[in-house]
Amino acid sequence: MNNQPQPPESPQPMPPAPQSAPMSAPPMQQQPVMLPQMPVKKGLSKGALWGIIGGSVGFLLLIIVIVVVLLLNMGPSKEDYRQAVSWMNDESSKLNSLQYSSVRNPEAYKETVNSAIKSRDELNDKLSKSKIMHDKAVKEAYDKYKKAYDVAKPEMEGLSQYVEVYSEVRKKCDNVFYLGHISKKPDEVDKEVSQKYGDCTSLMQKLSKSNNSNVANFGKEWSDYYTSLKKYYVEYARAYTSGNFSARPRRPIEPSTTGYTLITNASRKVTDSGMDRYYNDFSSVVNQKLTALR
Structure with a gap:
């Protein structure tokens, strides 16, 4: 049995031949990376800083101006009209008291006149600053009244002075009569007159130097x-004593202006100025505006 042919032996696998390790490349030298340089920030110049501050302040002021303008241009309220009506109602009684003051008491009349003018000036000042x-329409009516008041005011201021002149003239010049020129000699008449x-002529000479042109002319x-x-x-007297009656002079004519006419003329100018009429028109407009808001 040993002579039987044996199957050939299977060839043994050959171990893989060792691969040669790849040759490593020589290490490359690392180059430094150049980063971009950022510009260095510089501080603001003084001029630029002041420009920014000035611009900010200017903008703030602009806002304030706009707010103020809007507030000022706001239409008047019902309370504004009610306040104006109240002011006018309180003042009118003081001005109307002028017509009830007696000119026979110059000091009391002067006090009344000055008080009335002061009261009206204060009213005008408040009205002119009111939102109404x-x-x-209200402004137009007020302007017409104020223009007339400015014309009437000097005459109103003169009233107290005219009353004082009227009183002095009555004391020193009224009821002064002289009849001695019929029977006395010229030199005696000259002295007695x-x-x-x-006193009367001294008063008139003093009045002629007054700063008030009406009083000075008077x-x-x-x-x-x-x-x-x-x-x-x-x-x-000279003609009478000499018996030459044809030489008698003509008596001079008295001036038409009297202490009383100074007062009446001033009162007429106040009336002619239209102050009361324009004041009533202005008052009506204000009351109508108030009624419309109710």
Whole structure:
């Protein structure tokens, strides 16, 4: 059995041949990376800083101005009209008291006049600053009244002075009469007239220097009149004593302006100014505006 042929032996696998390790490349030298440089920030210049501050302040002021303008241009409220009506109602009684004041008490009348003017000036000041003036119709009515008041005011201020002149003239010039020129000599008449009319002529000379043109003209007219009147008396006495009656002079004519007409003329100018009429028109407009808001 040993002579039987044996199957050939299977060839043994050959171990894989060892692979040669790859040759490693020589290490490359690392180059430094250049990073981009950022620009260095510099501080703001003083000019730029002040420009920013100025711009901010200017912008803030602009906002404030806009707010103020909006507030000022807001239409008047019902309370604004009610307040104006209340002011006018309180003041009107003071001004109307002028017509009930007696001119025979100059000091009391002067106090009443000055109080009335002060009260009206205060009213005008409050009205002019009131929001009701933002209404066109109200403003137009007020402007017409105020223009008339500015014309009337100097005459109103003169009233107290005219009353004082009226009172002084009544005391020193009224009821002064002289009849001695019929029977006395010229030199005696000259002396007596100077004595009798002395206080009156001195008053008129003082009035002629007044800062009030109406009073100054009044004083000058009457001062000239009394000078002419004295001359008349003396010349009349001279003609009478000489028996030359044809030489008797003509008596001078008294001036038309008196202490009382100073008062009435001023009162007429106040009326002619239209102050009361325009004031009533203005008051009506304000009351109508108030009624419309109720």
